[in-house]
Amino acid sequence: MTRPTSRKHHYLPRHYLRGFVDSTGSFYVWDKKADRIFQTNPSAAFFENDLNTVTFPEGQSSDFLEDLYTKMENQSWGALDRIRKSTSITPVALLDKMHLLFFLLFLYWRLPSNAKRAEILSKTAFIGTDDFDFFRLTNKAGEVAPKEITDQLKNSETFQKTFRQVIPFAPFFKKKDWAMRVNDWQFLYAADGKTWHLVGDNPFIIKEDNKSTFISSFPQFFFPVAGRILLVCTDRPITAGVPSEFLIELNNAMIHNAERFVACHSKDYLEAQIKYYRIFTSYGKTDLIIPELFGMLR
Numbered sequence: 001m002t003r004p005t006s007r008k009h010h011y012l013p014r015h016y017l018r019g020f021v022d023s024t025g026s027f028y029v030w031d032k033k034a035d036r037i038f039q040t041n042p043s044a045a046f047f048e049n050d051l052n053t054v055t056f057p058e059g060q061s062s063d064f065l066e067d068l069y070t071k072m073e074n075q076s077w078g079a080l081d082r083i084r085k086s087t088s089i090t091p092v093a094l095l096d097k098m099h100l101l102f103f104l105l106f107l108y109w110r111l112p113s114n115a116k117r118a119e120i121l122s123k124t125a126f127i128g129t130d131d132f133d134f135f136r137l138t139n140k141a142g143e144v145a146p147k148e149i150t151d152q153l154k155n156s157e158t159f160q161k162t163f164r165q166v167i168p169f170a171p172f173f174k175k176k177d178w179a180m181r182v183n184d185w186q187f188l189y190a191a192d193g194k195t196w197h198l199v200g201d202n203p204f205i206i207k208e209d210n211k212s213t214f215i216s217s218f219p220q221f222f223f224p225v226a227g228r229i230l231l232v233c234t235d236r237p238i239t240a241g242v243p244s245e246f247l248i249e250l251n252n253a254m255i256h257n258a259e260r261f262v263a264c265h266s267k268d269y270l271e272a273q274i275k276y277y278r279i280f281t282s283y284g285k286t287d288l289i290i291p292e293l294f295g296m297l298r
Contacts (some may be wrong), residue, residue, distance in 0.1 A: 006063045009051035010042075011110050012201065013073050017042035019084055019226030020199045022265040029263045030255075030274055037267060046201055046261060048112060054158040065161060069110065076103035084226045088189045097182045100231070104204075104223065105168035108214050113202040113259050115164075121215075122163035126150040131215050134173045135166055167215065174216040181218045186238060188230040195227025195265045198251045198273065200258030205250070207294045220294065222250060227265060238297055249293045252277050256289045 010017075021027045026041050052065040079099030086092050109118055124130045126137050126145070137145040137153070153159050171178050190196050206213065207220040223231040230250070232238060255262050255277045264270035280286045 005053065005061055006066055007049045007053065008047050009049070009053070009063075009066050010047040011051060011112055012046035012107075012199070012203070013069075014042040015073065015077055016080070016107075017046060017199065017263070019229075020195065020197070020224075020263055020265060022195075027263045027265050028267040028270050029261050030270055031261060032255075032258060033260050037270065039267070045263060051112070052110075052161060054161055056158065065165065068165060069106065072106055073103065076100065079103075080225070083187070084229060086187065086189075086229075088187075092185075092187060094179075094183055097185055098179070100225075101178075101182050102168075105171065105214060106165070108204060109164045109167045111202055117211075118164045118167060119160045121167060122160045123154055125154055125159075125163060125166070131170055131174055131212075132166065134169070170215045171218070175218060178218065181233070184233075184237065186232040186234075187225070188232055188238075188242065190228040193228055196247055196251075196269075197224040197227050197230060198254045198262055198264045198270070199224055199227075200254045200262040201260055202257045203254065205253045205257055205290060205293070207290065222253075222293075224254070234294075234297060236297075243296055246293075246296055248273070248276065249289070249296065252280070253289050253293050256280075256286055 017027075018025070021042065026039055027045075028037055028039050029045055030037050052069065053061055053063050054065060055061050076099050079096035080103065082096050083092055083100060108114060121132075125132050125135060127133075128136070128144075137150055139145065175181075203223060205222040209219065210217075213219050218233065220234045222233075225231050251273045255273060262270070264273070280289060
């Protein structure tokens with residue numbers, strides 16, 4: 001019997017989101033657009049209907065991309081869980097960091113906030129001299145497909161969505177020192193072991209985002225692995241710790257980065273962070289949030 005096509009596609013996987021819930025498995029979400037806070041759970045948040053559904057020329061719909069995301073994620077959950085159980089005195093294995101990188105690359109390019117950029121990048125496929133020259137379209141004889149064929153393919157929504165699963169492989173081909181960069185990753189842990197980090201629909205806080213980000217270059221960025229653990233990727237290691245106000249500013253950046261939704265285990269804490277963020281919006285200073293956050297590192 002054929003399985004029904006799924007429609008509810010999470011761009012932030014439920015397993016990842018469970019690292020930010022309270023003891024009941026729930027969290028509070030602020031909808032920036034509607035300006036309201038509601039309580040929900042990972043199964044009912046950070047998804048879009050038919051986000052990864054494609055329609056073939058014959059008119060048949062398929063969710064095969066969603067299945068591929070699920071298979072990829074299942075390879076990463078063991079590493080993610082081990083990192084989440086780690087502490088400041090237990091080193092994270094390099095192999096687990098590599099699995100985490102694999103997960104992050106796929107996550108970054110499946111976010112709705114990066115959909116337009118991924119679509120633009122899909123237009124550069126099959127040229128042969130760009131960041132994706134490792135990805136070719138040929139016939140059985142190895143001959144390159146004619147331009148009219150590749151153009152027809154690249155103009156289809158199905159290919160544009162599929163290309164989001166091609167882009168994550170680019171760093172492995174284009175950045176030869178990617179393993180060294182990953183080896184230098186640091187993890188910051190909440191001193192009291194409690195959940196303090198917010199998570200938003202665009203959870204990568206990047207210092208300088210540009211067209212080569214996560215393709216041929218690795219940016220400096222922060223990423224909340226869980227409510228109590230932060231991944232730090234910077235040019236220089238943090239040796240003198242971070243100031244006490246760093247967490248507040250980090251969450252402020254998470255709210256600023258979000259296109260619409262931000263989640264937190266505590267409603268009171270979320271409301272306090274929103275109130276703080278509104279001070280920046282009222283004075284037109286939101287453009288300073290991320291630069292000043294990275295400026296706090298020593």
